[in-house]
Amino acid sequence: MTQFSFELLAEDGAARLGRVHTAHGAIDTPAFMPVGTAATVKAMLPGSVAATGAQIVLGNTYHLMLRPGAERVARLGGLHKFMNWPGPILTDSGGFQVMSLAKLRKLDEDGVTFQSHHDGSRHRLTPESSMDIQRLLDADITMAFDECTPFPATPEQAAVSMRLSMRWAARSKAAFVPRPGYGLFGIVQGGVYPELRADSAKALLEIGFDGYAVGGLAVGEGQEAMFATLEVTTPLLPRDKPRYLMGVGRPSDIIGAVLRGVDMFDCVMPTRSGRTAQAFTRRGTVNLRNARHQDDPRPLEEGCSCPCCRDHSRAYLHHLIRSEEILGPMLLTWHNIQAYQDLMRSLREAIAEGRVAEFAAEAARLEALGDI
């Protein structure tokens, strides 16, 4: 039976090439995890997600506990069977989504009480219930129940919030049921304050986790502050465990974070943007609603192997978007996920060959050119 583990295969500065082994398969890192909110990567078939090169997807505890319910998913064989995704799945703890989506949230030492944004029914999430739900979903990687410290926060506010998350991290670890091939990740908090980040990392190491996420970032602090915080945080985390930067990000954010020691990423942008006609290319984002594309016979991105770029023109994509045809968001979602997976593969190859700094410089140069 596979044990949950992380293989460190190569290093190039602080950047790492690795492989995470889980009960449902391996993940090559640096890795981008497409978000599968309500047990689906929106507008994509599971086979299409796999065809992009994605090896792991995210499931959303908040949504699934409300509908169809974690017990129902468990009765139906767990999330892998329910959504027909045989590969690894990471579920978030539900905490972040409760704070951003639910109504009438009441947070106390024990957890969060909230009303469903669907029907107003009352629910409660605690470290213990979050672990139970993630186990019912059969997540290969379970996230500790934390509070994402709002931004901006004073050092005092960030300290109070971080200490609550550390108490919740200990309770998450105590409630987590260890199984071969299944892992639990802790989440570092501490705002943009180096001492608090150090305190949080130290607290999590004492509790002991299979992987370490950096939370509380990509919440409006800006790329410079995010990178500065990573520079004082990742060096404090174990070299032989995966690091996961939550909610990141744009391609330039991901590249900069990989250079600062991050291995795993999740972000709603490639899927959400795909549905709003925003396409990610090596030369920056392209808005296909823009009339400049209406006579353009070229593919969205030269050299991209996805069905959107392989089989269709910008003029056609523009037409689909303007006509609000379902195929529009389908093709752009596929392209965006493929573009992110191609970026991660290029980063892995660059690290393996010891040229990741050069890769980052070239990527920044191309993006600065803008689309033509």
Ligand SMILES: O=c1[nH]cnc2c(CCNCC3CCCCC3)c3[nH]c(NCc4cccs4)nc3cc12
């Ligand atoms: O400290 C954190 N703790 C827990 N989760 C965080 C998340 C959510 C990560 N994606 C979850 C996914 C689970 C499946 C459904 C989709 C989300 C963050 N996202 C961002 N920035 C991006 C942001 C997105 C929205 C507002 S900021 N910063 C984050 C910080 C934390």
